[in-house]
Amino acid sequence: MNDGGQGGRRAGSPSVRLEGVTKRFGDFMAVDALSLDIERGEFFTLLGPSGCGKTTTLRMVAGFEDPTEGRVLLDGDDVTGLPAFKRPTNTVFQSYALFPHLSVEKNVAFGLQRQGIDRGDVKSRVAEELERVGLTREAARRPRQLSGGQQQRVALARALVNRPAVLLLDEPLGALDLKLRKQLQVELKRIQREVGITFVYVTHDQEEALTMSDRIAVMNRGVIEQVEGPEEVYERPATTFVAGFIGVSNLMPGEVVSANGDRAELRLDSGVTVSTDARGASAGERAHAVVRPEKLELSRADEPRANGKPAVEGVVESSLYLGTATQFVVRLGDSTAMTVLVPNADESARQRLPGAGDPVRLAWANEHIHIVREPKTAVTN
Numbered sequence: 333m334n335d336g337g338q339g340g341r342r343a344g345s346p347s348v349r350l351e352g353v354t355k356r357f358g359d360f361m362a363v364d365a366l367s368l369d370i371e372r373g374e375f376f377t378l379l380g381p382s383g384c385g386k387t388t389t390l391r392m393v394a395g396f397e398d399p400t401e402g403r404v405l406l407d408g409d410d411v412t413g414l415p416a417f418k419r420p421t422n423t424v425f426q427s428y429a430l431f432p433h434l435s436v437e438k439n440v441a442f443g444l445q446r447q448g449i450d451r452g453d454v455k456s457r458v459a460e461e462l463e464r465v466g467l468t469r470e471a472a473r474r475p476r477q478l479s480g481g482q483q484q485r486v487a488l489a490r491a492l493v494n495r496p497a498v499l500l501l502d503e504p505l506g507a508l509d510l511k512l513r514k515q516l517q518v519e520l521k522r523i524q525r526e527v528g529i530t531f532v533y534v535t536h537d538q539e540e541a542l543t544m545s546d547r548i549a550v551m552n553r554g555v556i557e558q559v560e561g562p563e564e565v566y567e568r569p570a571t572t573f574v575a576g577f578i579g580v581s582n583l584m585p586g587e588v589v590s591a592n593g594d595r596a597e598l599r600l601d602s603g604v605t606v607s608t609d610a611r612g613a614s615a616g617e618r619a620h621a622v623v624r625p626e627k628l629e630l631s632r633a634d635e636p637r638a639n640g641k642p643a644v645e646g647v648v649e650s651s652l653y654l655g656t657a658t659q660f661v662v663r664l665g666d667s668t669a670m671t672v673l674v675p676n677a678d679e680s681a682r683q684r685l686p687g688a689g690d691p692v693r694l695a696w697a698n699e700h701i702h703i704v705r706e707p708k709t710a711v712t713n
């Protein structure tokens with residue numbers, strides 16, 4: 333473990349740069365020519381399903397794995413081929429990997445002591461990090477006397493105390509129960525803001541990624557399909573994979589009938605023509621339109637249409653009471669299934685909601701429908 337320190341950083345260089353980074357295991361392409369810049373102080377998440385290559389990418393940044401091709405740069409320095417301990421990075425793993433025979437305090441102090449740092453400095457830096465993660469009172473305990481969440485806090489303090497330029501986190505909350513995970517998500521975000529260190533976070537949990545990240549890279553089969561902020565990735569998924577992986581897909585297939593600058597007209601297979609953002613689509617192209625479940629307004633088909641909003645018609649297939657909302661699945665004329673979330677704000681309104689078999693209309697405001705195109709390059713593994 334290396335103290336990257338704050339010195340020596342080149343102004344203007346990204347914190348992490350991947351240039352055409354590829355990793356093959358035999359014939360298998362785990363990471364495919366990935367290029368990416370992560371800015372200093374960013375909370376950056378690699379999100380994707382199991383096996384998409386996110387851990388391998390993180391391990392190449394850490395130096396636990398060498399790329400087959402491409403370069404890894406940290407603060408402008410080419411670190412490709414450099415062993416992990418010579419990089420200004422630290423990694424927090426899902427398995428806390430603490431020393432069982434050492435106290436919390438000694439676990440956190442270990443790296444600094446090995447670097448020969450002055451005892452007084454070690455003591456104050458350890459105290460500062462324990463305070464940051466809320467473990468001051470547990471300093472003398474052994475890891476087995478701590479809960480899973482507390483052990484992960486020790487692992488975090490042990491990494492932060494080295495003041496790495498980049499902290500790499502590989503599913504650090506994966507072993508914790510849901511409630512604790514949510515609590516620690518908020519804490520991790522607070523800590524990241526406080527220390528201002530670049531965090532590169534790996535998870536397959538979309539909600540976790542949306543909660544914490546400044547930007548999210550959604551990975552699928554070794555490539556990144558979209559890199560944007562949480563809101564963009566959720567509201568305007570760039571590909572059908574992203575739309576399906578983050579939230580409920582709600583994709584309506586259709587054909588682009590015209591595209592003019594920023595806007596496109598899309599004739600949905602269910603028979604309605606809608607206006608969406610163009611995102612580079614051209615006439616004749618097959619594409620999808622997405623509207624998120626909470627953005628759809630459900631009404632009975634025989635009610636008069638309100639305020640000229642665009643809408644499609646279908647039949648309720650099922651409805652499910654979820655406490656705060658009721659979830660409907662509506663089957664459109666072209667057999668597309670759409671999920672709709674109706675908030676349960678008013679009990680009498682809830683009693684009047686349509687049921688299975690009822691014909692309904694789904695409407696939306698223009699700004700909530702977006703075009704989703706297929707990725708330009710289909711990846712074959």
Ligand code: ATP
Binds near residue numbers: 382
């Ligand atoms: P998970 O969340 O399951 O860890 P991931 O997205 O992090 O998934 P990686 O661990 O990066 O995925 O693995 C990507 C692919 O590379 C997987 O199919 C995996 O089986 C393969 N792989 C990873 N490490 C090796 C290795 N050392 N040898 C051979 N194949 C490997």
